[in-house]
Amino acid sequence: MRPADKIENVVKKMSFKAGPELDKDLWAETSKARNEFHKTMLAPGQQNIRRTIMKSPITKLAAAAIVIVVVGGITFWPGGGSDGGKWWLGPPAAWGQEILAALNTVKGVTCREQTVLVMADGSRHTSGTWDIFYVSHDSYRRDIYDGDVLREIQWYIPDGDGTLHHSVRFDLQSYFTHTGEGSFGNYDPVERMRFYVSLLDQADELLGEQIIDGRNCVGFEISAARYGDNPADWFDCIWFDVETKLPVRMEKHGRPVTNQPDKTFTTIQDQFDYNPQLPDDTFVPETPEGFINAHPDEIRATREKEQNG
Amino acid sequence: MIEDELLKWKFKAGGKDALQRIYEKYRDFLLTLAMALVNDAGLAEDIVHDVFVTFAQSSGTFKLRGSLKSYLATCTLNRCRDQIRARKRQPLSLNEDTPMQSDFDPPDKRMISDEQSRQVADAMARLPYEQREVIALHLNAAMKLRHIAGLQNVATSTVKGRYRYGLQKLRAVLNGRL
Numbered sequence: 001m002r003p004a005d006k007i008e009n010v011v012k013k014m015s016f017k018a019g020p021e022l023d024k025d026l027w028a029e030t031s032k033a034r035n036e037f038h039k040t041m042l043a044p045g046q047q048n049i050r051r052t053i054m055k056s057p058i059t060k061l062a063a064a065a066i067v068i069v070v071v072g073g074i075t076f077w078p079g080g081g082s083d084g085g086k087w088w089l090g091p092p093a094a095w096g097q098e099i100l101a102a103l104n105t106v107k108g109v110t111c112r113e114q115t116v117l118v119m120a121d122g123s124r125h126t127s128g129t130w131d132i133f134y135v136s137h138d139s140y141r142r143d144i145y146d147g148d149v150l151r152e153i154q155w156y157i158p159d160g161d162g163t164l165h166h167s168v169r170f171d172l173q174s175y176f177t178h179t180g181e182g183s184f185g186n187y188d189p190v191e192r193m194r195f196y197v198s199l200l201d202q203a204d205e206l207l208g209e210q211i212i213d214g215r216n217c218v219g220f221e222i223s224a225a226r227y228g229d230n231p232a233d234w235f236d237c238i239w240f241d242v243e244t245k246l247p248v249r250m251e252k253h254g255r256p257v258t259n260q261p262d263k264t265f266t267t268i269q270d271q272f273d274y275n276p277q278l279p280d281d282t283f284v285p286e287t288p289e290g291f292i293n294a295h296p297d298e299i300r301a302t303r304e305k306e307q308n309g
Numbered sequence: 310m311i312e313d314e315l316l317k318w319k320f321k322a323g324g325k326d327a328l329q330r331i332y333e334k335y336r337d338f339l340l341t342l343a344m345a346l347v348n349d350a351g352l353a354e355d356i357v358h359d360v361f362v363t364f365a366q367s368s369g370t371f372k373l374r375g376s377l378k379s380y381l382a383t384c385t386l387n388r389c390r391d392q393i394r395a396r397k398r399q400p401l402s403l404n405e406d407t408p409m410q411s412d413f414d415p416p417d418k419r420m421i422s423d424e425q426s427r428q429v430a431d432a433m434a435r436l437p438y439e440q441r442e443v444i445a446l447h448l449n450a451a452m453k454l455r456h457i458a459g460l461q462n463v464a465t466s467t468v469k470g471r472y473r474y475g476l477q478k479l480r481a482v483l484n485g486r487l
Binding site for chain 2: 277
């Protein structure tokens with residue numbers, strides 16, 4: 001008998017390659033399909049073909065023990081016990097420790113961030129610009145999309161005592177690099193999760209259960225005044241997967257919009273993937289060939305000058 | 310990963326070079342995956358052909374946040390499932406014999422492989438399809454078991470069981486042949 005790992009290696013080594021004839025035929029058909037499609041796309045009234053985006057489910061993480069000291073009275077944790085599996089009805093000390101311990105095992109996380117503009121009449125408009133974050137223990141990367149087009153990648157990686165910031169703008173075909181002090185800590189979503197979990201005993205409202213991304217979740221609302229000198233109408237929400245107890249969504253509401261006092265904005269982080277198997281070069285800055293080294297503001301200023309003659 | 314992000318961006322912008330690079334980069338990977346799933350060279354060719362043609366036609370409306378490799382692998386998987394379902398629907402003719410496999414490789418063969426790969430593909434074809442799919446996606450496409458669980462719409466524990474039983478059978482089939 002072969003050990004299982006040897007069988008696994010044998011399967012991994014399995015390889016079928018296109019011979020020259022097949023390669024030629026396959027590429028010819030692929031190329032032809034592409035050319036025909038581009039021709040028909042020029043004609044009006046074509047229907048769009050939508051692709052399904054694959055989404056990764058959240059990883060279950062191991063739990064250990066860290067104790068949260070519960071202070072203050074909480075109206076929605078009566079009796080301190082769970083109710084029919086509703087762990088969140090027990091005191092945070094009973095389950096918050098598990099969440100914190102699980103978060104301590106996270107070596108990397110990816111998530112999406114979106115901004116929603118809230119108008120005076122309460123209507124909401126989600127910005128077409130959104131981000132994907134990749135965060136490791138010491139590095140951070142942000143991919144910024146306009147709609148479904150990747151506009152920019154920003155890397156923040158350790159550089160001596162500071163942080164190297166490398167940004168590539170695909171729309172401007174440019175890049176920009178500089179080293180600054182400090183770290184990327186403010187952007188770390190896991191740090192933010194820890195922060196919220198430590199505040200859950202002061203939560204203002206239990207938002208109840210809701211299905212988010214197909215998962216049954218439970219949410220908590222926390223006033224931003226709980227953690228700083230913030231206006232009373234700023235509040236944050238965090239939603240946990242009932243099964244894994246890990247955060248699936250974090251929201252910051254009521255933030256002001258510069259020079260538009262009748263509007264506020266909300267930021268939403270969701271689609272968390274814990275400990276994803278990211279390629280080794282995720283946090284390695286790379287500049288596409290031919291891109292120019294210039295700050296986006298310089299490029300815009302130069303173009304404006306050119307346009308103005 | 311950055312190369313794939315750039316390729317996605319260029320492909321979306323309509324770059325033919327990007328399509329060619331994606332084709333060259335993933336052609337053999339998809340052929341191997343299709344062979345692992347259907348063990349039929351002609352069918353695997355058709356499947357990979359369909360995947361690339363459909364992919365080429367999506368330029369301009371293409372929208373993908375995840376891994377390009379994983380996306381193409383999932384497209385291949387879906388085509389394989391379609392083909393296997395279609396085969397099941399075809400009634401067998403009376404007295405139909407299973408064609409014998411020849412040990413002789415024709416000189417004009419369109420797909421290149423070594424003897425061991427062909428033996429492994431033959432052995433995998435003897436597994437129940439669900440087990441074969443788990444093994445191929447995990448070992449050949451490097452997908453996580455929990456991701457495969459999502460694709461098969463079953464619990465991760467079920468996928469782990471399929472993987473374990475599949476490997477046991479594979480080991481029994483291949484024992485002494487490699």
